[in-house]
Structures are given as C-alpha cells and as structure tokens.
Amino acid sequence: MRFYAFCWGLLIAIGAQAEVFEQTLSNGLKVIVKEDRRAPVVVQQVWYRAGSMDEKTGVTGVAHVLEHMMFKGTKAVPMGEFSRRIAAAGGRENAFTSYDYTAYFQQLHKSQLELAMKLEADRMHNLNLSDQEFAKEIRVVMEERRWRTDDDAHALLDERLMATAYQEHPYRNPIVGWMNDLKNMTADDARHWYQTWYAPNNATLVIAGDVDAKQVFALAKKYYGRIRAGKLPARKHYEEPAQLGIKRIVVKAPAELPHLVMAYHAPTLRDVEKDWQPYALSVLAGVLDGNDSARLNKSLVRERQVATSIGAGYANTSRGPTMFSLEATPAAGTSVEALEAAIREQLQMIVRDGVSEEELRRVRAQVTAAEVYKLDSLFYQAMQIGQIESIGLSQHDLPVMLKKLQAVTAEQVQAVARDILRDDQLTVAVLDPQPLAADKPQQGGHAHAH
C-alpha cells in the first residue's frame, strides 16, 4: 500500500503457457479463469472497482471500513459464519483495499470452490450492516490506523507527502482515512457505499487453480448470475492541476534517524501500445535500484556511504496519476540536504550521460526471470489479472506490456529522466525525528525545510 512500493511484478505478464478464459455474465460481472493444475488448490478473488479514490470529503476511509464490514454477515450467513465456514473448509481468506479497488479472496482445496463462490456471491448483495456491528468495527479500524500510520513515522511521512503532492486528486487522502473522518463515520455512510458500488457490473471475479473453466463459468452463473446489476454513478474525472514549483514538507515524529522521500509526478499507462514513458520509467527504476549493485545502492550506500538505505520506485498502472519516487535514510554524519544533493547528482548523471546497454540487459534479464518465478505463486498470478482489470486495462494487455518493457532503449530512459525528473514536478518530504520523551521536543535536529 505504500505508494512507492515496487510494482515490477504487476507489469510483467505471462504469454503462451497461460490458459486464461474470460466471460461476462448478463449482469455485467466479468469472470476470468486461469487454469493451473500444478497443485490441487484454487484461489477466488473478487475485485470491486471502488477504492479510496472514489470517496468524498468527510468520509475518507469508508471503502476500507466497508471491507471490514463485509465479514459481518448476511441474512443467510450470520455474523462470524463466513469466516467459520471458510476455515472449516480448510481455507484462508482476507481482503484488501487500495486507492483504486477493494478485493476479497479465499484460497482452498479445489473441492471447496463452490462453497467459496456461494458465500462470496451472497455478500455481494445481501450484506447485513447493523449499527451495532458497525460501532464495534469502526473502533477496530481506528486501532488499525493507529498501528499502521499514527505510530509509524515512515508511514506518516508517506501520508503527508501524498496529501501535499496531490492537490485535487483524491489520492491526497489516505486509504485508511483521516482519524477525524473515522470518528465521525456512521453505519449509514457504510451502507451508502455498499449500495453504490457493490454490484456485479462493478466487479471482476478471478479464479485460478486446478479447475475447469467451463465448470467455473457454470458455477459463476449459478451463484453470481442471479444478482441484479446496479446503477453505477458516473465517475468523476480528476485532472490534477499542474504543479507550479517544488514543494517541501517536514514531518515531526518519534524516531532516531531522519528520512527523505522525493516524489515526482509521472505519467501512468493508458495506451499500452502507444505510451512509452511508463515503460521507460520502469526501466529507470530498475537501473537505479533493481539489484544491490544498481546505481543508488552502489554509489550512495556502498561507496560514498551517505545513506544507510535507499530505494527508487514507480508503479506504472493505476486508475489515477502516479509518481516516480526515491527514498533514503542518511548515514550518520550526513545531513538530509547532502543526501538530497547526492541523489540529485545520480539523477543528473542519467539525464546527462544516459544509461549503458549493460544496465539495460541486466534489467531485461531480471524481468525475464521474474516471469518464470511468478508461476510459482498462483495467488500472485490471479492478483495480476485482477489488478490490471480493475485499473481500466485488460489482462490481454499484459503480454503487450511485457514486450514493450523489454524493448525500452537507452535513449528512452535518458529522455524520460530529462522530461519527468524536474523540480517543478517534485515534492520533497523529510522526517524530522523527535526524541521519545514527548515533553522534551528536540530543537533543530538534522532535518530542515527550505
């Protein structure tokens, strides 16, 4: 969920060996089946195209709150029963919410697929959202926010960076929601969210494993087919206003070491055939940080020792805009300013001198190998399909994306670095570490804003 997490995996596709079948039910539910008979197991994932970016001011976090409420029962399956039945079937289950979507999953022995489909279809339209359960669960979500964000200095830094980099786009709001919105949220907010977005025509069902696609389609029709399509509201199109100059923020939180994040607004993939910058940015991230001897770690951690850790990240597929980001922790004796200067120097070297063929070959070799390794995880393969479908592209685009990624040239990497890594697109966030004793705030410190 951290926005700068590597998304290499998600843009990598598998070509010929995949047995992927696709069908859309009359109520609009898209069903995608991937046959993989390596083990007698199956994974079901339902992806709703509703994430925190669809929320309105004042009710941030409701997408994620609803995700929690989805385990609270229906008329036919009382509170707690969903999890009990999946557990009794030997299954594992959970769910996750992102900016762009909310997804639910179960992993089971293949003989238990029908049970999972029946239960998942039931809660797509029969959720029982009681005031009483909401009142308890909202407290759980607030505990989750405290744990994930409020008490984690780096997560806080990310949160405030997003809120600064984006001015209009709802990516400025955290997925888990602002605490005040959680405190003021009502069961009606959750009901409204459920009624608005939980409909078969706003979902993708992905099933992967030791299954027969025809049988899965029949089961999908049987359990999901009877759910009526919903009337989905028109989606707002957001166009983040152009940034007019560098932005800098400081976040104070309990920690020992400062931390630096630099994030540049960057294009995301829309036209998989014609766009080139997103592929070039992915390769750029690989050249900077694709292995332990890639530029950033080699130069700044190992040789100059100005950082104790460093990373570059770029996710090229999302419903909204994206960023190319760098983050680093300065080594003892190095100021945040000096570290930022050292990182800028590395970026400038690419703008000025480009990258080598050897570096490109290395990135390609890693991408090729990752394609094979990916096959060892059924869950991940299903994830990749669900994610790409949910952000508005198609699983059919995956092989094209892989080909395009492998075709990126050194000139393109240099050009994209020049075009995108500009100060006017940049937000810099610095963690100013505070001592643990809250009554003695540290004066000055190693971090400064400009």
Add this chain to the structure above:
Amino acid sequence: MRTKLISFVLLCGFAAGALATPQIQHWQAASGARVYFVEDHNLPMLDVAVSFPAGSAYDKADKKGVAGLTHGLLDLGAQGMNEDDIARKLADVGARIASSFDADRSAVTLRTLSSQAERDVALDILARVLQQPLFPQEVLAREKARLVASLREAETKPEFLSEKAFGKAVFGTHPYGWQSEVKDIEKIQRDDLQAFFRSHYGAKDAVVALMGDVSRQQAEAIAQQLTAQLPQSGSVASLPAVAGLQAGYELRIPHPASQSHILIGAPGIARNDPDYFPLYVGNYILGGGGFVSRLMNEVREKRGMAYSVYSYFMPMQQPGAFQIGLQTKNEQVDEALQVVRKTVHDFVAKGVTEAELRAAKQNIIGGFPLRIDSNRKILDYLSVIGFYDLPLTYLDDFQISIEQVDVRAINDAFRRRIDPDAMATVIVGGQAAGETK
C-alpha cells in the same frame, strides 16, 4: 498479517491418501552435508537452500552479534568477487540470493532459472558465497555502521522494544532472549567473523535443500559443489536448556505512541516435544486460527479493542516462546489485558469443546494442500525437516498426528505446560507507565 506465523506454517503438515505429498529424496554428500531433494520439472527453475546451526543463539555471551554479521556478510565478497560482482552477476542471469536468520538457523537461499547457462553461473556464485566468503574489512566497517544506525532507530519503535523486553523476561540469560546492543556491535572484529565461520559453517552440519528442475544426478553434483570446501570443523555444541518461569512478571515501558504493544508469554516447546500436536491444535483454537480464534473473538469481534491479536508456539531447537500479542490504544490497555487474561485462564481451566476441536482439525487437515502448493513452500519444508532432523515421512505423518489429537490431550497438555499465573507480560506505551498495577 502476522509474520511470526510464517514459520509455523512449516509445521502444519498432513497427507495420506487424498493428497500426494512430494517425494523427498535424501542422501549424504561426500562432504558430509545432508541433502534433501524433490525433483520437479513443472517449472524451469531451481530453488536451493543451505542451512547451518549458526543462528544468534550460537553467539558467545561476550560476542553478541557475531553470528548475525557473519551471516550478513556472506554475499558481500567471496573468492574472486567483490560485493558488486556478486550482485551484478546474479542480476545478469536473473538469479536471486536471499537469506534467513533466526536464533537457531542461518540459511542462504538461491532461486535461479534451471537452464544450464544461468544455473551454472548462479550456483558458482552461491558455492563461493557459502564456502569462501572474504568478510572484507571495509565492508564490515560499513555494515557495522548500518547495523548500529538501524539498532538506534529500532530502539525508538514499540514493536522492537516490546520484543526485546519480552525476550529477556521469558528467557532470562538464555541466548534465545539476547538482543545485541550498539556496544556489542561496535567491538566486533573481522577475526570474530572468520572464527565463527570456521567453527559454525562446517560441512557436516550443513543441510542442503533442493527443489525443482534438475535430475537426481545433477542434484548430487550441486550438493557436493556447494559443500565440499566448507570448513571441516567438528559438530557445533548444542544450545543450553531453557528454564521455565516460576512466577508472573509485568513490565511497563513508557512510549509516546498512541497504542500500547502488549506481549504475554513463557517458554513453550521444542521441535521434538511430545506435546507438540495437542498444543498446536489447542493453540489454533486459542489464538492461532485467524479470524475464528477465541482471542480474536473476545478482543476484536466482541469488543473492537484491537486490529490484531494472536497466540503461537514457536518450536525451536530448545523450547521457544509461547507468545500472545496485541496492540490497543493506551486508554484501554488494562481492560484489554483483563479480557486476554480471562480468555487464557478459561482456556486452560475449562479446556476446549468437541465442536472447537472438530473445526480446528477441519481447517488444519483440509488446508494442508495450501501448504505445499509451491516450490518455495516445499523448499522450506525440506530445510526444516533436514535442519531439525524430522522423519522423511513428516508430511505424511502429520495428518495422522493431528487426527489423533482429542479434547482430553489438548486440555491435559495446556494444563501441564501453560500456567497463566506464571507468564511474563510486557507493555510498551502510555506516558504514565513504569508503575505496575
């Protein structure tokens, strides 16, 4: 959701009848290393793991941190290659070296394509990393500085502070409770690493696990290639016994975080403990079973007091911890503690029901296929079976052992092994802390 449970997964076996378990081939290499191999040609890749009894518990009391740094420096310079050569050459063939390290075990893993050109390069690098590490002076100095920085950072985090205090409270002076400090790290020298490597990375103690797309003949050659030049040291001395707790203990450490981190526990069980299965199944019911455990139900579902609450046994060479954990906002720490303690008390005093046992068995046995559905997971089983000297039939025996557990066995084992009044409690959080209520 809960990283601690990952190693637990390895214990959860099954088999018999319905599901074919992987056919494990086992032999001893000429080097003396024990080898565990599953041949599987479904995917064009090979996974390898080599483990040594060289975890942090093998440190000397006056040289804490040496085991960890020795492990950490293995792939940062080896015969004929500096750290960048290693990383670059691996990346060039798309191979990945990773490592894992805990109190018992130091392991290095390799994932590579099985095509010969790539595989040969990757295995050659792994062979040198394992057998001819250089521990370069300048790399050690840098890694010490990085480790010191990360330790200082960790000292501000409630998770780390609670784990550290808990380890000390549960294990006292036993190495399972050690956490190296900045001053320990600062005095470590290159000689220490070389000596530790010579004494703890012997061929006879090595366990090689291989999973994937090579033949038996190739696997034999690979195992020998990876271990033939390891030190010919004698076997590593066994770890000291763990003493049980005699009385309850509570420690509160102040911290500015909005949530308190609570850990409760005591020494638990070793890998070979005869009570292992009843305690494992019982713990599923108490706090191991995800959304359906008693702790989850009482603390989260009924009262909304925490996002995560769990319990587990961490079976180790010597008894590892039985641990309960949760995080809750400072204002309700005492209430949450009361709920957890009552849940544990009731569990031990009144035991489990037939219905709970049935549900637990359904999940553990029914979910077994998920535990061996990838090369990675099977590789991990091979390492654990080899390292802890479990029978080759371990996966097949597991279901039978789970099936044989009954209510009486669980209740009896918990009453004998878990005394709710003699557990350590550590609470990190709350500015008014320090006092014992």
